[in-house]
Amino acid sequence: MEVKNKNLKETFIFENDFYYHLGIAPNSQTKETFKDVKFVCLGGKQSRMKKFAEYLHEEVLGRPQNSVFQKGTNKLCNISEQAGRYSMYKTGCCISVSHGMGMPSLSILMHELFKMLTFAECSKVTFVRLGTSGGIGLEAGTIVITKQSYSSQLEPYYTQVVCGKQQRIESSCDPCLAQRLLEIGSELDLKTEIGNTMSCDGFYEEQGRMDGALCGFTKAEKMVFLEKAHNECGIKNIEMESCAFAALCHRYQVKCATVCVALLDRLKTDHINAAEVTGHELNLFRIIGKMISSSTTSEN
Ligand code: R2B
Ligand code: URA
DSSP: OOOOOHHHHHTTHHHHOOBTTTTBOOSHHHHHHHTTOOEEEEESOHHHHHHHHHHIIIIISOSOSSSOBOTTSSSBOOTTTTTOSOOEEEETTEEEEEOOSSHHHHHHHHHHHHHHHHHTTOOSOEEEEEEEEEESSOOTTOEEEEEEEEOTTSOSEEEEEETTEEEEEEOBOOHHHHHHHHHHHHHTTOOEEEEEEEEOSOSSGGGTOSOSSOOOSOHHHHHHHHHHHHHHHOEEEEESSHHHHHHHHHHHTOEEEEEEEEEEETTTOSOOOGGGHHHHHHHHHHHHHHHHHHHHHHHO
């Protein structure tokens, strides 16, 4: 990974930086710890990303020693605990890190991860977001691998406002990686589809939900929105991060995939059955775990 911001080079910030929200400084220990990273797996929840790190460690990678452990134990350590914003774990060549909810939270994390991994001189790093979403016209439990991320205004790109001006950024995912994940989904007998994903800046009204504390639209308007997204843009699911995620990965020139389970069909309901979420999450772990194990063995 290369330094892309010339200000970091010209003003010696790069070596003297501090990744504030991760609670990590670019020093020799950071370089040693992260130099072998090949996969960065991100998801919203702290508890899910801890579980995913433990799953990779135990079930996929065979308890590798190049992991970050709690002092004097064989338990994985939350490397970013001090900073109190995100939870980050490292097992073998993988990082598992929570990004919180929404594109602003994800974006702060991505800037600091990119700087940290670039400082550690990592190469060929793949970024994967594993998350939950609302499906459009899909059975609950279906896994959607994103082809193209859309904004909530149904635009096939991400808009970032910089110094008061709008910039459009490409927001598609790596097509080969998407295809590989689809194949793994079918090998595991999981209902998996490739489709487009819409990212909204909220969970309730922004996604056309009628069960928030406030609702400023009619059922007919909701259905027009969801059906237009589905029929005209091929959008199969709605979540809150993939558009900024794909755009940031595109700008930093790293491969990315977004893999989200649909917790419900938004054409039928707005309500999530919380009891089913854990089982759905485990299926995401299995797909991404298999992708990682097949890539690491094919490279050895
Ligand atoms: C999916 O789930 C969260 C909202 O419940 C949000 O982070 C997302 O993208
Ligand atoms: N996450 C979302 O953002 N939307 C849903 O409907 C479900 C999970």
